[in-house]
Every structure is written in structure tokens, then in C-alpha cells.
Amino acid sequence: MTGRGWTGADVAAVLRMPTASDDKYSRGVVGIRTGSDAYPGAAALGVEAAWRTGVGMVRYVGLRRAEDLVLARRPETVTAAGRVQAWVVGSGTDPDARTEAETAELRELLQGPVPVVVDAGALSLAIAASAPLIVTPHGREHARLRSLLGLDPDDADAVVETADALGGVVVRKGARTLVAAPGGGLIAVDAPTSWLATAGTGDVLAGIIGALVATVDAGDADALRSAAVSGVWIHGDAARRASIARDGGPITALDVAEHVPAVVGSLLAR
Numbered sequence: 001m002t003g004r005g006w007t008g009a010d011v012a013a014v015l016r017m018p019t020a021s022d023d024k025y026s027r028g029v030v031g032i033r034t035g036s037d038a039y040p041g042a043a044a045l046g047v048e049a050a051w052r053t054g055v056g057m058v059r060y061v062g063l064r065r066a067e068d069l070v071l072a073r074r075p076e077t078v079t080a081a082g083r084v085q086a087w088v089v090g091s092g093t094d095p096d097a098r099t100e101a102e103t104a105e106l107r108e109l110l111q112g113p114v115p116v117v118v119d120a121g122a123l124s125l126a127i128a129a130s131a132p133l134i135v136t137p138h139g140r141e142h143a144r145l146r147s148l149l150g151l152d153p154d155d156a157d158a159v160v161e162t163a164d165a166l167g168g169v170v171v172r173k174g175a176r177t178l179v180a181a182p183g184g185g186l187i188a189v190d191a192p193t194s195w196l197a198t199a200g201t202g203d204v205l206a207g208i209i210g211a212l213v214a215t216v217d218a219g220d221a222d223a224l225r226s227a228a229v230s231g232v233w234i235h236g237d238a239a240r241r242a243s244i245a246r247d248g249g250p251i252t253a254l255d256v257a258e259h260v261p262a263v264v265g266s267l268l269a270r
């Protein structure tokens, strides 16, 4: 397995500084449909991460317990329906506990024109999607996804093959995260610190990627892949900064989200 790397300059090319002619809609609106009664925290983590990455608006759609937590943490989050330029679904959800109505609504989203970042409990629905797609499985979820696609589940590094079969961008998370788009080359991003292996950092990553995807052209497959890889890079650098701020000590998922603005700011200032 080989993959080219990704640099701060590559990430900076994806970011955009707001201008005097911007408003909250032109800066990108991300819709987050994550969390559940069992895992309400995943919703708050993804919403926090999306705000911190720099969109103009975050909409949240979810059950009452998760919504209350999201609003307690981020009252600026909009819970009314409206247009979005990217969706994030699945973090903190269990497919076995999902209602038929929720499954039907997710399927509809996955057939729509708006790009969808699909994580955790929604991954099995991704195989029937026609929307522009970015999936974010960890190693075991990637193996399961490959089985559903009729591929060898044990071929953990065959991420390009998974992307081709799925017709979407694949972000296979781990200490080395591999990103591939259909027909495209493989890009590898090594996490700068393994303190990142802590509960909820995947939920944060999905929020970061969703925010970046909301600001790029959904019809441009290269742009979607660049947004996905850049999200992984920002997530890793935020974790590095969060640990340095604690003298190299342990970090939590929320610490990672809180360090995202400094990563974005420093890249835009280059």
C-alpha cells in the first residue's frame, strides 16, 4: 500500500477566508443528523466541530435528548428545517435501534443532490446511495462495508477498491488514515499523536469534514476528496495542538474540536 501525503498547503487551498460580501448562507450551511438517546454526546461533538471549522450555520436534526445537549453546548445551532450544502449522518447511532421512519428519511437524504458524510450507524445505508458521498469507517466498519459491497473484508488497505465499488470517497480511519475517491489515487494521513485514539474523536472528524464539504462544489469529485483529506489533516493537527497545550498529555474529543480554529487560522495566515 502506498499513498501520497497531504500538506498544510494542500489544506489551505481548501479553506476560504470570509469576505465583506459574505453572509451566513454564502459561508456554507451544514446539516447534522447524528446522535440518539443512547449516544447523545456524539451529536454535540459533531456540531461543535462543524462550528469550529468555520461554516456560517449549523443545523441540527435529531431526537430531543440529543437536541437539548446540542443547544446547551451551542445555542447558536439552528434546529429549524432549511437548506443545507452538506449533511453529516450516522455518528452515535445504532442501526438496530433506528426507527423505520428514520431509516426512510436517511435513505431519502442519501438519494438527494446534497453531499452526505456517512459515519458509524448509517454506513450500511451508504451502499445504496446516489448522493455525493464521503464515508468515514474505522477498520472494523470498513471490513463490514466491504462485505456489503461483495469485496474481501480482510483486505483492509484496499480503500481505492472500496471507493470504486461504493462510488464515493472513503476515509478509512486509524493511526494512518487512508482516503480514496473513485478512480483516484490513495492519500495517507498519519495522525501526529495517538492520544487521538479516544472516544468521540471520530464524531468530531465527521463534523469537521461536513463543514469543509459544505463550502466546496458538490459536483466536483476532486473537491470532495480534498475536503475529506483536509478534514483528516485539520483533525490531527488540532489533536497535536490540544496535547501540546497540556504538556504532551492526554486529550478528549472536545479538546480536539476546541483547537480546530487555531489550525484553520494559522493555515489561512500563511
Ligand SMILES: NC(=O)C1=CN([C@@H]2O[C@H](COP(=O)(O)OP(=O)(O)OC[C@H]3O[C@@H](n4cnc5c(N)ncnc54)[C@H](O)[C@@H]3O)[C@@H](O)[C@H]2O)[C@@H](O)CC1
Pocket: 038, 039, 040, 041, 042, 043, 090, 091, 092, 093, 094, 120, 121, 138, 139, 140, 141, 173, 174, 199, 200, 201, 202, 203
Ligand atoms: N459520546 C458519545 O456519544 C460517543 C458515541 N460514540 C458512538 O458510539 C457508537 C458505537 O460505538 P462503539 O464503541 O460501541 O462501536 P465501535 O464501532 O466504535 O466499535 C465496535 C468494534 O469495532 C472495533 N474497532 C473500533 N475502532 C477500530 C479500528 N480503528 N480498527 C478496527 N476495529 C476497530 C472495536 O474494537 C469494537 O470491537 C457509534 O455510533 C459512535 O459514533 C463513540 O463515538 C464514542 C463517543
Ligand SMILES: Nc1ncnc2c1ncn2[C@@H]1O[C@H](COP(=O)(O)OP(=O)(O)O)[C@@H](O)[C@H]1O
Pocket: 138, 173, 174, 175, 176, 177, 191, 193, 194, 195, 196, 197, 198, 199, 200, 201, 202, 203, 204, 205, 235
Ligand atoms: N492509534 C491511533 N493513533 C492515532 N489516531 C488514532 C488511532 N486510532 C484511532 N485514531 C483516530 O481516532 C479517531 C477514532 O474515530 P472512531 O473510531 O470513529 O471513534 P469514535 O466512534 O469513538 O469517535 C479517528 O479519527 C482515527 O483516525
